[in-house]
Amino acid sequence: MDLLESLKKRRSYKFPFEKKQIDPKIIEKCINISKWAPSAHNSQPWRYIVLQNMDLRTKLINRMNNKLRKDLRNDGKSEEFIENKIKTTKTQFLQAPILILAGIDLKALKDYQDSERKHNEFVLGVLSVASSITYLLISLQEHGLVSCWYSAPLFAREIVSEMLKLPGTYYPLAFITVGYPSIKEITPPKHQKLDTFLFYNSNLPIT
Numbered sequence: 001m002d003l004l005e006s007l008k009k010r011r012s013y014k015f016p017f018e019k020k021q022i023d024p025k026i027i028e029k030c031i032n033i034s035k036w037a038p039s040a041h042n043s044q045p046w047r048y049i050v051l052q053n054m055d056l057r058t059k060l061i062n063r064m065n066n067k068l069r070k071d072l073r074n075d076g077k078s079e080e081f082i083e084n085k086i087k088t089t090k091t092q093f094l095q096a097p098i099l100i101l102a103g104i105d106l107k108a109l110k111d112y113q114d115s116e117r118k119h120n121e122f123v124l125g126v127l128s129v130a131s132s133i134t135y136l137l138i139s140l141q142e143h144g145l146v147s148c149w150y151s152a153p154l155f156a157r158e159i160v161s162e163m164l165k166l167p168g169t170y171y172p173l174a175f176i177t178v179g180y181p182s183i184k185e186i187t188p189p190k191h192q193k194l195d196t197f198l199f200y201n202s203n204l205p206i207t
């Protein structure tokens with residue numbers, strides 16, 4: 001597909017997946033393409049973990065959901081809302097043929113003594129991983145696969161790190177679900193008009 005068309009066609013896929021095996025080599029190929037994304041200082045701090053062990057994946061999602069339940073109760077959400085949310089999360093993460101964890105290797109970031117530059121460097125790490133994930137999503141699409149980026153691991157970092165025995169220098173950021181679609185046509189979400197997000201310095205939106 002033409003790249004620009006492909007950028008417009010990519011959708012976050014949140015529906016059931018087709019029961020079709022995925023060649024692990026395709027996933028490896030797409031993750032390998034994601035390294036061509038730009039990164040600050042060319043640090044390439046992204047690290048992807050394909051969660052192959054289904055037993056471990058189930059235990060992880062159950063523990064993450066226990067935290068989600070607690071968080072939502074603290075938010076004052078109704079039990080019905082919470083159970084629906086948990087059910088959706090289970091379906092999304094346990095029924096996805098492939099589940100990938102994306103995170104930052106903090107060791108790959110530049111180290112500074114002062115907290116401001118330390119923080120800035122961390123932000124650069126997040127941005128770099130985000131650019132790589134975007135490349136990954138597009139590469140998957142080019143192989144006829146669909147995907148969705150979920151931020152759940154960011155909200156359960158301790159659980160993710162503990163369950164997957166990750167070092168303290170790994171900072172979990174996102175899950176990416178991957179599979180073949182059972183639904184081909186997805187209505188795209190509404191997008192902003194160009195003048196909502198593009199400005200020229202002769203026409204700044206200052207009132």
Ligand SMILES: Cc1cc2nc3c(=O)[nH]c(=O)nc-3n(C[C@H](O)[C@H](O)[C@H](O)COP(=O)(O)O)c2cc1C
Binds near residue numbers: 010014148149150189
């Ligand atoms: C940083 C980031 C975090 C996201 N986290 C979630 C999430 O936790 N749950 C979810 O359903 N979708 C998540 N998404 C997907 C967005 O909902 C989706 O990109 C957005 O609605 C636009 O739809 P599109 O990707 O089909 O264009 C996330 C996307 C990004 C870029």
